[in-house]
Each structure stands twice: as C-alpha cells, then as structure tokens.
Amino acid sequence: MRLLVVGKLSGQLSAAVKMAMSAGAKVSHVETILAATHALRAGQGADLLMVDYELDIAGLIEANEAERIRVPVVACGVGADPKRAADAIRAGAKEFIPLPPEAELIAAVLAAVSDDNRPMVVRDPAMEQVIQLADQVAPSDASILITGESGSGKEVIARYVHQKSRRASRPFISVNCAAIPENLLESELFGHEKGAFTGAVARRIGKFEEANGGTLLLDEISEMDARLQAKLLRALQEREIDRVGGTKPVKVDIRILATSNRDLAQAVKEGTFREDLLYRLNVVNLRLPPLRERPGDVVALAEHFVKKYAAANGMPEKPLSAEAKRRLAAHRWPGNVRELENAMHRAVLLATGTEIDEMAIRLPDGQPLAPADPHARAAQAASLAAETASRSFVGQTVAEMEQQLILDTLEHCLGNRTHAANILGISIRTLRNKLKEYAEAGVSVPAPQMGASAA
Structure with a gap:
C-alpha cells in the first residue's frame, strides 16, 4: 500500500514511518496540509494518509473533498492527548495511533484501513x-x-x-x-x-x-x-x-x-x-465460481480468517473443531467469501473454549449454522452440478452454444484442429471456417500448444 505521511519527521514519527515500511508500505512524506493536497492533486497517489494530530485534519479532509480526492486518514501524535485524539476522529480520521508507536499496532491499522493484503487461498480444483x-x-x-x-x-x-x-x-x-x-x-x-x-x-x-x-x-x-x-x-x-x-x-x-x-x-x-x-x-x-461451487476452499479460507482476526484483535489463535469444519463445508454461503470472512471474525470473538466450535460460528441474524447432513450434502452437490450445467446454456442461442462447444473441444484437444474436428463430427474445412469467423468477430481462439499439431 502507498502511505503519505503528513507532518514534521520528529524522532517518534520517523520511527512510525520505519515500522510502516517494515510492514510493506511504500512511504512518501510532506510537512504541511497544503503540500498533502497538492501532492494528491498532482497524481502522487496514496491509499492512506498518516497525519500529525497537531495539524488541521478537518481542513485537510475538506480540501481533499473539494478536489474530489477521497483517501482515508489516520491521525497520530505524541502523548496521546485524549481531547486531541477525539477531535481528530470527529474531524474524519479513521483511527488514532499514539506515538511512540508499536510495530504491531502500526501493521494492524495499515491492514484494517487499506485491506489490500489479501493472499490467494486456494484448495478447490475449480479455483x-x-x-x-x-x-x-x-x-x-x-x-x-x-x-x-x-x-x-x-x-x-x-x-x-x-x-x-x-x-x-x-x-x-x-x-x-x-x-x-x-x-x-x-x-x-x-x-x-x-x-x-x-x-x-x-x-x-x-x-x-x-x-x-x-x-x-x-x-x-x-x-x-x-x-x-x-x-x-x-x-x-x-x-x-x-x-x-x-x-x-x-x-x-x-x-x-x-x-x-x-x-x-x-x-x-x-x-x-x-x-x-x-x-x-x-x-x-x-x-470466479461462487463459494458453494468450490467447497474445497471453505475450510482453508476459514482457517486463514481465524488467523487474521485473532492477530488483529490480540487474541490467541484457536483451531476449528471437527464439527465446525463440517458445518462450514455444508453451508451454501450466499454472500460468498465476504460472508464467510465476517462469520469467522465473529467466531474469533465469540469462541470461549480451547477450540472454535460450531456454536461460535453465527449467521448475520445470530443463528448458528445448521448441522451437516451428509445425505443432504450429496443431494445438494448433485443438484448444484445439474443447476450449473443447465445454467450455462439457458439464454444462449444455438449459434452461441455451437461456438462454446467448438472452442471447448478445441481447448480440450490442445488446439489440434484435426482431433477437434473428429470429435465434433465435422470436416476440418468446416472447423477452420468456423474458427476464422470467430476470430474475425474478436473471439479468442485456442492456438495449438507445444506438441499438438495445427493440422
């Protein structure tokens, strides 16, 4: 993330800058409110502003809004004066960081405000x-x-x-x-x-x-x-x-x-x-398939979010119980990964034992996840497969279905035109004419891969 620090680089603010850089931020610096707005206006982009709370934070936010510049602000200051900190929050700052800084607090605030450090967690074949x-x-x-x-x-x-x-x-x-x-x-x-x-x-x-x-x-x-x-x-x-x-x-x-x-x-x-x-x-x-179509990712993502929110809240990281994993995998997650993330954040806060059990994982209305029924899960999987297959064709014309079939078959054959034509039951000339027509319409046509003939 890109961090713009606004204020005089005193010893404590310099220490905060070094910690932010250690946490992965790309840091730039100006001393005044006017210089901050000028830098943003001139294209020196920032994902977050860290501003000394002795400066006019309300004026900075107002000037940015007038220029249609919307960048979140966190305030910081030596001594942690409660009134100044409260004034900064009322002026529009998202967070307050007391100086001298703590490395974990700096990293947590950067992660919470920017939210751009989201690793790719993938286990399911579909993803x-x-x-x-x-x-x-x-x-x-x-x-x-x-x-x-x-x-x-x-x-x-x-x-x-x-x-x-x-x-x-x-x-x-x-x-x-x-x-x-x-x-x-x-x-x-x-x-x-x-x-x-x-x-x-x-x-x-x-x-x-x-x-x-x-x-x-x-x-x-x-x-x-x-x-x-x-x-x-x-x-x-x-x-x-x-x-x-x-x-x-x-x-x-x-x-x-x-x-x-x-x-x-x-x-x-x-x-x-x-x-x-x-x-x-x-x-x-x-x-991107919805989470219900990639069940292999659910538990892996849940464990990732447990680790993330345990660290963010200064709490011990607890493992998921076996029943919690079964219920997580069985739920359809209509809100997808975002819903799962929110559920695991709540679970970290609600878990009382040595594990995160099924009762700690709550839906937005406060209800726990339904028990996992293996028979229902199998029926759900079969229904989902049928639904996915039918949905892929509903609303398409015959020509669109034909195009999809030809391109999917060609991709399956690694771009080999002869093999694809044999599978499709059409002549190689017909296939080539179809591919020429698709290419002229701007459609991407699979090229022969290494070791596959273009015949």
Whole structure:
C-alpha cells in the first residue's frame, strides 16, 4: 500500500514511518496540509494518509473533498492527548495511533484501513483452474474481465494478476465504478483542468494517469453510464485520455482489468452496455465460481480468517473443531467469501473454549449454522452440478452454444484442429471456417500448444 505521511519527521514519527515500511508500505512524506493536497492533486497517489494530530485534519479532509480526492486518514501524535485524539476522529480520521508507536499496532491499522493484503487461498480444483489461467495471461498486457457473484473475490484475483505481471513494481489503482456518483466518475478517472467546473481550483490528475505504467482496475464496470463508456473505449483504443476541460490528449501506458457481477452479454442485448467496449475488455475472461461451487476452499479460507482476526484483535489463535469444519463445508454461503470472512471474525470473538466450535460460528441474524447432513450434502452437490450445467446454456442461442462447444473441444484437444474436428463430427474445412469467423468477430481462439499439431 502507498502511505503519505503528513507532518514534521520528529524522532517518534520517523520511527512510525520505519515500522510502516517494515510492514510493506511504500512511504512518501510532506510537512504541511497544503503540500498533502497538492501532492494528491498532482497524481502522487496514496491509499492512506498518516497525519500529525497537531495539524488541521478537518481542513485537510475538506480540501481533499473539494478536489474530489477521497483517501482515508489516520491521525497520530505524541502523548496521546485524549481531547486531541477525539477531535481528530470527529474531524474524519479513521483511527488514532499514539506515538511512540508499536510495530504491531502500526501493521494492524495499515491492514484494517487499506485491506489490500489479501493472499490467494486456494484448495478447490475449480479455483485452481482459474488460478492456472490467471498465471498464463498475467505476464501479458491483455485486458481481462473478471466475473463472478458479489463477494466471490474478484478484486483479490485482480491484485493477484497484477502481482504476477511485468507491471508488479508499478501502481495498482482500483476504482469502484458503482460507488462513485455518475457526475464525479469522469473526473475521478480522467482528471480535470483548473476551472473545468465549480470547485476545480487546480489541475487534478485522474486514476488513468495515476496508474501510468501499472494496472487500473475498473471495479463493477457494468455500472458505468453509456456516455462515459464511449470515452473509456477511446482511451483503451488510443491509449490516451482527455482531462475534463482539457485541450489536448494525454498519453497513458496502463493495463486494464475490469470486474462485473452482472452478465455483460445480457447488458449488451438490453442496450445498457456497449458491445465494442465488451470486446475490448473481454480479451480474457476469468470467471470466479461462487463459494458453494468450490467447497474445497471453505475450510482453508476459514482457517486463514481465524488467523487474521485473532492477530488483529490480540487474541490467541484457536483451531476449528471437527464439527465446525463440517458445518462450514455444508453451508451454501450466499454472500460468498465476504460472508464467510465476517462469520469467522465473529467466531474469533465469540469462541470461549480451547477450540472454535460450531456454536461460535453465527449467521448475520445470530443463528448458528445448521448441522451437516451428509445425505443432504450429496443431494445438494448433485443438484448444484445439474443447476450449473443447465445454467450455462439457458439464454444462449444455438449459434452461441455451437461456438462454446467448438472452442471447448478445441481447448480440450490442445488446439489440434484435426482431433477437434473428429470429435465434433465435422470436416476440418468446416472447423477452420468456423474458427476464422470467430476470430474475425474478436473471439479468442485456442492456438495449438507445444506438441499438438495445427493440422
């Protein structure tokens, strides 16, 4: 994460900076409130501000809001004056860190506020296939569309792709298109010039320029309005952007990742999403299965969250009981990984014995998980398999089903056209014509792999 420290680097604040760097933060420093806003406006991005509580924190937050800059603030100060600490929180600071600092407290605050240190925990074969594909495409600069239900881990896989890419040492910038009002999103993405609108007192660098050389994640891209989609399409095609109120384009070098929990092909049919933009974004699709379709990950993730929240709350790490594991694996988790994480956070706080038993794992309404029924679990698995298979075809045209079958068979044959044609029961000429048609429409066609003939 990127940390901007605001204040004079006294001995205690310097110690806090060193601890933050040891915890993995990339730290920069300015001395004044005015310099902090100027740095953020000029594109020196930050995921978190650590501000001396003797400075005008309310003024800093107000100035940032006026510039449409939203970065969380934590206050810090020597002596831990209760009144000053309370004033800082009331002014908008998320946390207060007393100085001299403690390394564990610094690390915990950074993790709690930024939440960008989320390792990839994978045990289930369904997710292992997704990771394998992510590993294949990560070194390229291809745009990737990451799809899946809310809470399934789309941003986690996006960060994973960035970390495995050639741009790993450069910025990873995330923009939640659903969380930013439509009239502010354009400025957030592309920046603005002084005087472009009321309150634009100076040039503001947008997320495209802030991510230059690195990766830009457009989270929940389906929520972007049609006018802005057109501007985004031009940015992707030309690799240049226009600031709001600007008079000349600005070149950018970034890789685009996008996520959606909606069916964008259906959104295209409904006229709410541009088809040409979908083709630009969907060079490769990473579909994250919901947690109920990857039961092998449930216990591994649960144990990871137990360790995380035991450390965050200064509590001993307790193992999960056998019955707790059975109930965790049997639950469908409609809220996916996010729901499981919240449940395990509660369990860490509620467990009273030497283990985290089944009664400590509570649903949001306070009820415990239902007992695991092995017969019901088997029936649920069979039903889920049938549901998944049927859902993959419902709503598709015959041509779309044919395309999916041809491409899946070709991939199974490692790109060997002759073998695929034999399996499909069609001539090699028909197969080649179909593949040529798909390629011309912008569809990715599997190439022959090492040792597989392209005949």
